[in-house]
Amino acid sequence: MARRALWIGRFQPFHLGHLSMARRILGAERDLLIGVGSAQYSHTPENPFTAGERLEMISRALHAEGLSRWTAVPLEDSGVHAVWVSHVTSLLPPFQVVYTNSPLVRRLFEERRAKILELPLWKRATHTGTEVRRRMRQGGDWQSLVPPTVAAYLGEIGGEARVREIGETRGGSG
Amino acid sequence: MARRALWIGRFQPFHLGHLSMARRILGAERDLLIGVGSAQYSHTPENPFTAGERLEMISRALHAEGLSRWTAVPLEDSGVHAVWVSHVTSLLPPFQVVYTNSPLVRRLFEERRAKILELPLWKRATHTGTEVRRRMRQGGDWQSLVPPTVAAYLGEIGGEARVREIGETRGGSG
């Protein structure tokens, strides 16, 4: 009960499914560590927003709901799965349980004997980062899939235009 | 006034001089971002503690003082100074002012036109990470230089023994 839980996602962007998950984990655990994965990537179709922008979305959304007892930490990918649990563990304060819906994350932590929990995803047909980004790219209603504070923030930073422009590009920055 | 301030350090370990600085910045600014530098390094004489252990020290020390309105974020060094400000900026939520006593950090941010502030260090003759680590290595009284919660945490994780053992090693892990 008096545990600190780790929950890892990419949050590209932070949507209502993420908010639902955060609320449920905080209902069950003492503290929540949010790991913001693929932290070094941004300005790609899969990862349009920087880690700093994602931290800001999380912060605005959770504060607007009055949620506290959480911390968010950017986690850079190395691509080397065999050292990933060590890497993550060294960058984070101690935690006792991991929430994940990713089979890979579950397996990597299980091979290190960590305790893993799974919660059902909330409206998983529509409330995914993939769907939000698809609507941003095609001019659909993405705003209804994210918390109002996130919609407002993405408006401030021109998020929709960024997603649309980088979606037209093939290849790297060069 | 209603600004978010960035303050960067290595916190090897977090000591009373750091606590004094955090209290003064929070007295002047709305929010405080604490960047934990050289985040990937640990188990060396200069960087004995992991970023996660340093986040835990900061968290325990600031909570014990009743300080809130802060967030701490690990920042990995790339060694490439010309991209360091971009790197840091991409990993952090937006900030309006930088507190630093490092001439290099000041210069790197100034070349990018950031606003820089400096506060006098507190008891800088003794309250430095270098002195704390020296005392840990030589069996001196390091506990009086750090907040009680940090002394207790370093006791739990065997910090003194770690500093002493790695201080005896020359060369890399191999």
Place this chain on the structure above:
Amino acid sequence: MARRALWIGRFQPFHLGHLSMARRILGAERDLLIGVGSAQYSHTPENPFTAGERLEMISRALHAEGLSRWTAVPLEDSGVHAVWVSHVTSLLPPFQVVYTNSPLVRRLFEERRAKILELPLWKRATHTGTEVRRRMRQGGDWQSLVPPTVAAYLGEIGGEARVREIGETRGGSG
């Protein structure tokens, strides 16, 4: 008017569309910096030629046309878009304007408030690196798409055989 312009491409290989672009930029600007992107890659279907081979193609093609007032510089990709403009800027002498047809490159420089210009591509249906490489792979007439000096150089280094052989390979070098 008296500006130094930056123009970035991969030049896999340097073709007549590139030559047309170089001529037009040099007609409008005082100096031209040519950034040779993805410089560390070679011997892949997308990036068959080394940066050094691409510098040689550019040099032979521009000298044959009597074009001067340009410099070409290899630029390695890091894959981290958030630091890419800083990275490029630190490796290049100062420039005042960027020519690009890539939405991503335009956006990354615009977020840093650089001045961006676009020129219409020349015969873009056929004069692309993709088409040249496709013809090299399939034994078509690629020679008519590149300057004669480039066709000659690619002959000297066995470029067509290289493109054909690595096109047959799946996976990495091992």
Place this chain on the structure above:
Amino acid sequence: MARRALWIGRFQPFHLGHLSMARRILGAERDLLIGVGSAQYSHTPENPFTAGERLEMISRALHAEGLSRWTAVPLEDSGVHAVWVSHVTSLLPPFQVVYTNSPLVRRLFEERRAKILELPLWKRATHTGTEVRRRMRQGGDWQSLVPPTVAAYLGEIGGEARVREIGETRGGSG
């Protein structure tokens, strides 16, 4: 005749085609160096097993056949093909000939003037890593494609479950 030969593969996992190749090379050469490529990767659909697990498979399979006069060495990929031959050469004891069926590996070594040999693949329709992994993922008979010692070892480490679980995951570890 009295040569040391290099043979490079990924061995994901080591199968009967690999065993046949090892036996034929050892029949023709004095010593065999086995380079285990993409050594840093594991827990992906293409590269499920760590380099250490692959070294163990090779060791058990070759010892069971009574084969000696070989050494296996993990080789990390850098993705930079232009330095790959230098990289490999610096990590390995001296060798005089390279066996490969990869057009890319052959070309990279040929550009450095190494001696290259090719042997026909053994039952290449079924005896490939791709087919073994496909059967592991889909619950087919993969055991008959690998040496009995490898089947036993993969049983011990839960290899089939690993391949199946990571096959369900899209994206990186986070």
Place this chain on the structure above:
Amino acid sequence: MARRALWIGRFQPFHLGHLSMARRILGAERDLLIGVGSAQYSHTPENPFTAGERLEMISRALHAEGLSRWTAVPLEDSGVHAVWVSHVTSLLPPFQVVYTNSPLVRRLFEERRAKILELPLWKRATHTGTEVRRRMRQGGDWQSLVPPTVAAYLGEIGGEARVREIGETRGGSG
């Protein structure tokens, strides 16, 4: 008793103290894994020889003594101690005990709960890599500190000249 032991060193170069250690470990354990650390480095005053050259020294020295039941594996340093044990473990076949005289290596493995053993160094005043390299640089009798096969091999590759020349250089390769 029926264990596989790991022993890690840099072997710059392999000397008689190393040979004594290998003989003693093989007397106590079933199998010996030799990790050749800092594998990516060479041509520096501290690390003059490539990993491949060091593998060759080990192989010639141990074969000349009739020692078998060992395998040597190059291990690249990442400089990130917190992931080093995971990194090493992923590159090596399974082992049950670690022999080391380095306080850092001992601590890193102990924090992961590995079993550690220590053996007294043999003639540690003179039989160190540092002393061998010092004599090579200054024209002293280094040959008597290494096995005859290693002295012969270093003669073949011009090892003494290499150590002397790079000892005169300050700074990097450029």
Place this chain on the structure above:
Amino acid sequence: MARRALWIGRFQPFHLGHLSMARRILGAERDLLIGVGSAQYSHTPENPFTAGERLEMISRALHAEGLSRWTAVPLEDSGVHAVWVSHVTSLLPPFQVVYTNSPLVRRLFEERRAKILELPLWKRATHTGTEVRRRMRQGGDWQSLVPPTVAAYLGEIGGEARVREIGETRGGSG
């Protein structure tokens, strides 16, 4: 005679000894490739200037002397000497001879059978980067050691202040 020569330096900053060397090489060779080493480093006591700033110094100094037939290319260090010649060769157009006064650079190219030439350094007691930086740090007359165009450029970018400020810093940018 009709050769392209490679000459590598760090040019921190470009001084009159460098100018003398460039003039002599251009007197003997058809073309000159100038490799600007340690290209990724800047803002350190040993490497205060970015590669771009160094390219600009070289360009202004050589143009002021009316020297043409040269190209300057930034070269990032990897720290892995065994692949350094391959790395450099892949980033540069073909060259036939290497000028160097560094024993390490000479050895690395000689092991690859490149042709090496050495020219006596010009006024090596005072005309070194180390001496220029020392004078910049201590307020001495550094201007007389560099070409007038370089002194003017370093004035424009505040080079002396940068060298002085970063000279006061210990440790990394964090």
